[in-house]
Amino acid sequence: MSESLHILITGAAGMIGQKLxxxxxxxxxxxxxxxERLTLVDVVEPAAPNNTPFKVTSRTGDLSLPGEASAAVADxxxxxxxxxxxxxxxxxxxxxxxxxxxxxxxxxxxxxxRSREGYxxxxxxxxxxxxxxxxxxxxVTDDFQLTPHSSYGVAKAIGEQWLADYSRRGxxxxxxxxxxxxxxxxxxxxxxxxxxxxSIIREPLAGQNAMLPISEDTLxxxxxxxxxxxxxxxxxxxxxxxxxxxxxxxxxxxACTIAEQIEALRKAGGDAAVARIRxxxxxxxxxxxxxxxxxxxxxxxxxxxxxxxxxxxxxxxIHIEDELGGKAAA
Amino acid sequence: MSESLHILITGAAGMIGQKLxxxxxxxxxxxxxxxERLTLVDVVEPAAPNNTPFKVTSRTGDLSLPGEASAAVADxxxxxxxxxxxxxxxxxxxxxxxxxxxxxxxxxxxxxxRSREGYxxxxxxxxxxxxxxxxxxxxVTDDFQLTPHSSYGVAKAIGEQWLADYSRRGxxxxxxxxxxxxxxxxxxxxxxxxxxxxSIIREPLAGQNAMLPISEDTLxxxxxxxxxxxxxxxxxxxxxxxxxxxxxxxxxxxACTIAEQIEALRKAGGDAAVARIRxxxxxxxxxxxxxxxxxxxxxxxxxxxxxxxxxxxxxxxIHIEDELGGKAAA
Numbered sequence: 001m002s003e004s005l006h007i008l009i010t011g012a013a014g015m016i017g018q019k020l021x022x023x024x025x026x027x028x029x030x031x032x033x034x035x036e037r038l039t040l041v042d043v044v045e046p047a048a049p050n051n052t053p054f055k056v057t058s059r060t061g062d063l064s065l066p067g068e069a070s071a072a073v074a075d076x077x078x079x080x081x082x083x084x085x086x087x088x089x090x091x092x093x094x095x096x097x098x099x100x101x102x103x104x105x106x107x108x109x110x111x112x113x114r115s116r117e118g119y120x121x122x123x124x125x126x127x128x129x130x131x132x133x134x135x136x137x138x139x140v141t142d143d144f145q146l147t148p149h150s151s152y153g154v155a156k157a158i159g160e161q162w163l164a165d166y167s168r169r170g171x172x173x174x175x176x177x178x179x180x181x182x183x184x185x186x187x188x189x190x191x192x193x194x195x196x197x198x199s200i201i202r203e204p205l206a207g208q209n210a211m212l213p214i215s216e217d218t219l220x221x222x223x224x225x226x227x228x229x230x231x232x233x234x235x236x237x238x239x240x241x242x243x244x245x246x247x248x249x250x251x252x253x254x255a256c257t258i259a260e261q262i263e264a265l266r267k268a269g270g271d272a273a274v275a276r277i278r279x280x281x282x283x284x285x286x287x288x289x290x291x292x293x294x295x296x297x298x299x300x301x302x303x304x305x306x307x308x309x310x311x312x313x314x315x316x317x318i319h320i321e322d323e324l325g326g327k328a329a330a
Numbered sequence: 331m332s333e334s335l336h337i338l339i340t341g342a343a344g345m346i347g348q349k350l351x352x353x354x355x356x357x358x359x360x361x362x363x364x365x366e367r368l369t370l371v372d373v374v375e376p377a378a379p380n381n382t383p384f385k386v387t388s389r390t391g392d393l394s395l396p397g398e399a400s401a402a403v404a405d406x407x408x409x410x411x412x413x414x415x416x417x418x419x420x421x422x423x424x425x426x427x428x429x430x431x432x433x434x435x436x437x438x439x440x441x442x443x444r445s446r447e448g449y450x451x452x453x454x455x456x457x458x459x460x461x462x463x464x465x466x467x468x469x470v471t472d473d474f475q476l477t478p479h480s481s482y483g484v485a486k487a488i489g490e491q492w493l494a495d496y497s498r499r500g501x502x503x504x505x506x507x508x509x510x511x512x513x514x515x516x517x518x519x520x521x522x523x524x525x526x527x528x529s530i531i532r533e534p535l536a537g538q539n540a541m542l543p544i545s546e547d548t549l550x551x552x553x554x555x556x557x558x559x560x561x562x563x564x565x566x567x568x569x570x571x572x573x574x575x576x577x578x579x580x581x582x583x584x585a586c587t588i589a590e591q592i593e594a595l596r597k598a599g600g601d602a603a604v605a606r607i608r609x610x611x612x613x614x615x616x617x618x619x620x621x622x623x624x625x626x627x628x629x630x631x632x633x634x635x636x637x638x639x640x641x642x643x644x645x646x647x648i649h650i651e652d653e654l655g656g657k658a659a660a
Binding site: 095133135143144145146147148149151154157158161162164165168169244245246 | 425463465473474475476477478479481484487488491492494495498499574575576
């Protein structure tokens with residue numbers, strides 16, 4: 001019996017969701033089977049490409065409101081990519097909204113799956129390096145403690161616990177992936193404290209100035225949007241039998257200093273691009289960034305076949321290829 | 331202005347709750363102030379001693395039901411001991427009840443506190459060594475990962491995350507204490523997989539036989555009920571400013587083999603008591619116990635002044651003093 005392949009993506013209007021949809025549209029198979037249907041859910045209408053090789057259903061809905069999660073899984077999609085969530089800044093400024101969307105929304109989705117008789121999908125949950133809060137002493141290892149310093153990180157740590165318990169009990173087959181900083185993030189500059197890691201590459205390559213608020217010696221870890229989508233797809237098809245009741249995995253990342261990021265920019269865009277970086281020290285951003293983990297030793301994920309970007313040069317090349325049509329500003 | 335000292339205990343009908351109440355009745359002060367009022371909450375009417383030197387209010391209620399948590403904190407008790415919960419065996423066999431009581435009940439209590447304007451009590455939350463699920467390689471250290479192998483452990487790990495976040499945001503001032511096995515547990519033998527650690531001491535000292543289902547070489551860690559109450563009281567009055575956003579602490583414990591437990595029994599009750607232990611191998615219990623952490627390196631708690639029992643001899647002596655009126659069976 002060939003079962004029609006149906007995929008659900010929550011948070012489908014977000015950057016990673018959109019990248020995943022574009023990828024599935026170009027390569028419409030998962031686990032060796034053709035995709036026949038995609039259901040997209042987000043609080044705003046998720047954009048879907050025209051001419052997809054499969055049926056697309058878009059739902060506007062908030063998983064933390066009654067009935068929405070059940071409706072999202074009503075047709076028993078075999079794969080659930082749970083990307084939905086309020087971002088870290090908003091989860092910190094609006095405590096109630098953050099808890100409702102990030103904690104209750106995840107619980108309701110998991111409960112909606114559990115309550116469907118005979119239904120056991122693969123669930124891929126995007127967690128985050130925000131689950132780590134230190135103190136840090138060297139790279140974060142796979143068994144590093146989770147002491148988040150933000151309500152966003154707390155919600156991710158709680159979602160991970162539920163994912164592990166629901167998987168252990170056989171309610172679904174879950175994999176949680178802790179994403180590092182996604183660089184180069186496409187789009188406009190934003191006010192996120194981490195924004196400059198992307199904007200010092202993105203803006204100069206588009207012929208615009210960017211601000212660098214902290215020291216070039218700072219080490220940080222990155223994955224390209226393309227690598228993040230690869231992680232999602234690998235998590236969806238991974239053999240979970242070897243996860244040993246620990247289905248939440250830190251993803252590998254490229255660790256480099258800001259100086260190394262700038263050298264990668266120079267190789268791609270020349271001295272002219274580098275000259276577009278303005279150094280404007282910001283002690284608040286300095287303090288926030290210094291509280292983040294900067295390097296990860298993602299041994300388990302590497303052993304399980306998750307493939308990171310090769311270098312920051314490659315991360316820049318991916319940005320130019322995927323966002324700039326292969327061409328940086330002179 | 332002298333504020334009237336009011337303490338709330340949830341799960342007050344349980345063993346630890348009852349021990350705490352008895353202790354506060356004997357020593358009716360906390361943080362250097364006389365206790366004027368105790369509010370007890372449990373799903374069954376909590377027993378309260380007669381002639382307490384303070385007012386006692388008993389509430390029968392389930393914190394996971396609407397309004398109960400708000401009612402429990404309605405008079406703004408300055409100290410909240412949150413002991414309520416479904417035990418590990420029941421949380422595993424009745425998934426929905428375990429999640430409702432252990433997860434929702436804790437969230438509702440924390441939310442009830444947050445929603446009271448100007449109210450910021452000390453909250454002491456009893457977590458458990460069940461938050462640890464291995465793999466283990468030597469003693470569990472303070473920064474050991476939390477990968478519980480039970481829904482009970484998952485609920486405790488989630489409660490810890492909330493406790494840390496609510497404390498970080500200033501909604502209350504929380505301390506979570508991870509209790510080890512409580513030995514010698516008073517009362518009748520029960521079917522808990524860990525039951526024999528207590529019953530091989532308790533039954534022989536009462537002139538009755540006990541069964542030992544696993545090898546005497548097995549190492550395990552214990553705290554007496556009296557030590558557990560000391561931990562609760564110390565957590566209530568601890569200076570939390572040095573917790574560095576990590577308010578959840580593994581408690582110290584006495585690590586010893588079952589053979590060492592038996593030698594402590596011999597010292598207290600003689601060869602006659604030891605002869606009452608029947609060795610009946612149980613491979614299921616063997617397997618369950620082998621999945622538990624056996625030893626803890628509770629450096630942070632020790633540095634913060636939590637005082638464990640001195641030895642298993644002392645644990646046996648406490649049982650004889652507190653439960654047997656100072657006299658073991660001959």
